[in-house]
Amino acid sequence: xxxxxxxxxxxxxxxxxxxxxxxxxxxxxxxxxxxxxxxxxxxxxxxxxxxxxxxxxxxxxxxxxxxxxxxxxxxxxxxxxxxxxxxxxxxxxxxxxxxxxxxxxxxxxxxxxxxxxxxxxxxxxxxxxxxxxxxxxxxxxxxxxxxxxxxxxxxxxxxxxxxxxxxxxxxxxxxxxxxxxxxxxxxxxxxxxxxxxxxxxxxxxxxxxxxxxxxxxxxxxxxxxxxxxxxxxxxxxxxxxxxxxxxxxxxxxxxxxxxxxxxxxxxxxxxxxxxxxxxxxxxxxxxxxxxxxxxxxxxxxxxxxxxxxxxxxxxxxxxxxxxxxxxxxxxxxxxxxxxxxxxxxxxxxxxxxxxxxxxxxxxxxxxxxxxxxxxxxxxxxxxxxxxxxxxxxxxxxxxxxxxxxxxxxxxxxx
Ligand SMILES: *[C@@H]1O[C@H](CO)[C@@H](O)[C@H](O)[C@H]1NC(C)=O
Ligand SMILES: *[C@@H]1O[C@H](CO)[C@@H](O)[C@H](O)[C@H]1NC(C)=O
Ligand SMILES: *[C@@H]1O[C@H](CO)[C@@H](O)[C@H](O)[C@H]1NC(C)=O
Ligand SMILES: *[C@@H]1O[C@H](CO)[C@@H](O)[C@H](O)[C@H]1NC(C)=O
Ligand SMILES: *[C@@H]1O[C@H](CO)[C@@H](O)[C@H](O)[C@H]1NC(C)=O
Ligand SMILES: *[C@@H]1O[C@H](CO)[C@@H](O)[C@H](O)[C@H]1NC(C)=O
Ligand SMILES: *[C@@H]1O[C@H](CO)[C@@H](O)[C@H](O)[C@H]1NC(C)=O
Ligand SMILES: *[C@@H]1O[C@H](CO)[C@@H](O)[C@H](O)[C@H]1NC(C)=O
Numbered sequence: 001x002x003x004x005x006x007x008x009x010x011x012x013x014x015x016x017x018x019x020x021x022x023x024x025x026x027x028x029x030x031x032x033x034x035x036x037x038x039x040x041x042x043x044x045x046x047x048x049x050x051x052x053x054x055x056x057x058x059x060x061x062x063x064x065x066x067x068x069x070x071x072x073x074x075x076x077x078x079x080x081x082x083x084x085x086x087x088x089x090x091x092x093x094x095x096x097x098x099x100x101x102x103x104x105x106x107x108x109x110x111x112x113x114x115x116x117x118x119x120x121x122x123x124x125x126x127x128x129x130x131x132x133x134x135x136x137x138x139x140x141x142x143x144x145x146x147x148x149x150x151x152x153x154x155x156x157x158x159x160x161x162x163x164x165x166x167x168x169x170x171x172x173x174x175x176x177x178x179x180x181x182x183x184x185x186x187x188x189x190x191x192x193x194x195x196x197x198x199x200x201x202x203x204x205x206x207x208x209x210x211x212x213x214x215x216x217x218x219x220x221x222x223x224x225x226x227x228x229x230x231x232x233x234x235x236x237x238x239x240x241x242x243x244x245x246x247x248x249x250x251x252x253x254x255x256x257x258x259x260x261x262x263x264x265x266x267x268x269x270x271x272x273x274x275x276x277x278x279x280x281x282x283x284x285x286x287x288x289x290x291x292x293x294x295x296x297x298x299x300x301x302x303x304x305x306x307x308x309x310x311x312x313x314x315x316x317x318x319x320x321x322x323x324x325x326x327x328x329x330x331x332x333x334x335x336x337x338x339x340x341x342x343x344x345x346x347x348x349x350x351x352x353x354x355x356x357x358x359x360x361x362x363x364x365x366x367x368x369x370x371x372x373x374x375x376x377x378x379x380x381x382x383x384x385x386x387x388x389x390x391x392x393x394x395x396x397x398x399x400x401x402x403x404x405x406x407x408x409x410x411x412x413x414x
């Protein structure tokens with residue numbers, strides 16, 4: 001009896017060991033639908049984390065593909081080193097010197113060892129991060145999710161997408177439909193759906209989350225049927241599809257203005273010529289021209305558009321039609337929305353005085369709050385002012401604390 005137990009225990013151990021050796025690759029080799037990847041193994045404290053960086057999830061959107069929807073990634077041969085972030089997408093405020101149009105890559109942070117879900121019944125939840133940057137800057141490489149992945153035992157994926165004119169220039173027709181940057185995010189999510197199980201992830205437990213333009217992006221992705229089945233939960237941090245800055249309404253004018261700046265000589269009836277001309281521009285020249293467009297606008301010059309395809313109608317209209325496919329899709333996902341603490345700080349630079357060491361209490365009480373109350377409603381100014389002072393004005397707070405209270409008010413304007 002005892003002997004049999006030992007034998008079967010040894011046998012089980014043997015099978016288990018073989019099983020583990022077969023599925024856990026010490027170099028972190030993973031087969032994907034496009035080829036084999038080699039990652040990096042690192043430690044966060046006592047716990048390992050595997051990183052796979054710079055994985056191409058779409059064909060490089062260069063040449064004739066500039067401004068166009070992304071195409072699926074090409075295969076590579078042999079083992080691809082996924083050990084460095086890919087290039088940052090072209091932007092006027094670069095976050096890295098490694099910047100190019102060939103930027104459609106994603107990164108994967110896997111806590112613990114990499115075990116193919118096909119060989120294990122323990123799968124991990126997946127969170128896909130969409131970075132912010134006003135739809136015109138930012139990069140996945142700005143964020144480090146090593147600790148987050150390990151502490152929360154979740155697989156994190158971060159995705160680059162085209163920004164500025166490359167991601168959001170639109171002529172309002174087939175020549176440059178617009179929303180290429182959002183289609184990039186969608187292409188990245190398709191890659192994740194098809195491949196995340198090989199990293200131990202559960203393709204049926206995917207959360208998309210983002211901050212600022214990342215927050216409005218994930219909200220926009222939840223408001224289109226093009227993303228059905230690609231995620232199940234959404235977290236928006238300081239932004240939503242209803243944020244006024246999340247859309248451009250005069251995209252064709254923006255495109256024409258850029259064309260004129262660059263001597264394209266195109267008319268609104270010849271958008272094919274305009275797009276060809278803009279596709280032939282050097283990418284830095286195009287970025288420079290786009291910075292001139294965006295200066296002086298209330299909102300951004302390059303953001304998503306109602307294109308009749310990804311978004312058949314404006315989100316406000318889509319929300320009114322409670323029986324639409326879009327609304328059914330929207331209601332099928334879990335949605336968490338809020339503000340990131342201190343994001344209201346983006347409004348500090350607009351203050352007409354030096355706020356470096358904080359905001360004096362009397363300035364908040366006597367100038368800033370009354371101005372804001374007036375902007376909300378001239379009719380109810382006094383009530384609003386009193387209520388705001390109740391909540392946000394603390395006579396005993398120092399200048400720094402007062403500045404934080406101001407940020408807490410202003411974050412609600414995002
Ligand atoms: C990847 O595929 C190759 C060839 O099909 C196979 O030999 C190898 O064991 C696979 N690697 C992993 C980590 O599954
Ligand atoms: C690369 O993988 C993606 C995602 O699964 C797939 O759609 C695409 O067809 C693959 N590319 C090729 C050339 O097979
Ligand atoms: C791409 O690679 C995958 C396997 O990694 C293979 O199944 C697929 O057929 C390849 N696609 C092309 C177009 O070669
Ligand atoms: C991958 O990286 C390793 C270590 O940095 C290096 O030895 C190897 O040559 C690289 N392989 C390729 C295909 O670049
Ligand atoms: C995984 O499968 C094994 C064998 O079927 C089973 O004993 C174990 O309870 C399962 N674990 C989980 C977490 O479902
Ligand atoms: C635009 O017109 C100017 C002046 O007629 C001409 O020099 C230039 O080559 C034209 N550019 C294009 C792209 O057609
Ligand atoms: C783009 O603008 C920068 C800053 O204004 C300038 O230094 C650079 O020469 C410009 N590059 C091109 C190609 O126009
Ligand atoms: C703003 O105040 C800080 C210190 O409070 C000072 O270092 C800085 O020079 C001031 N800036 C201007 C533009 O006056």
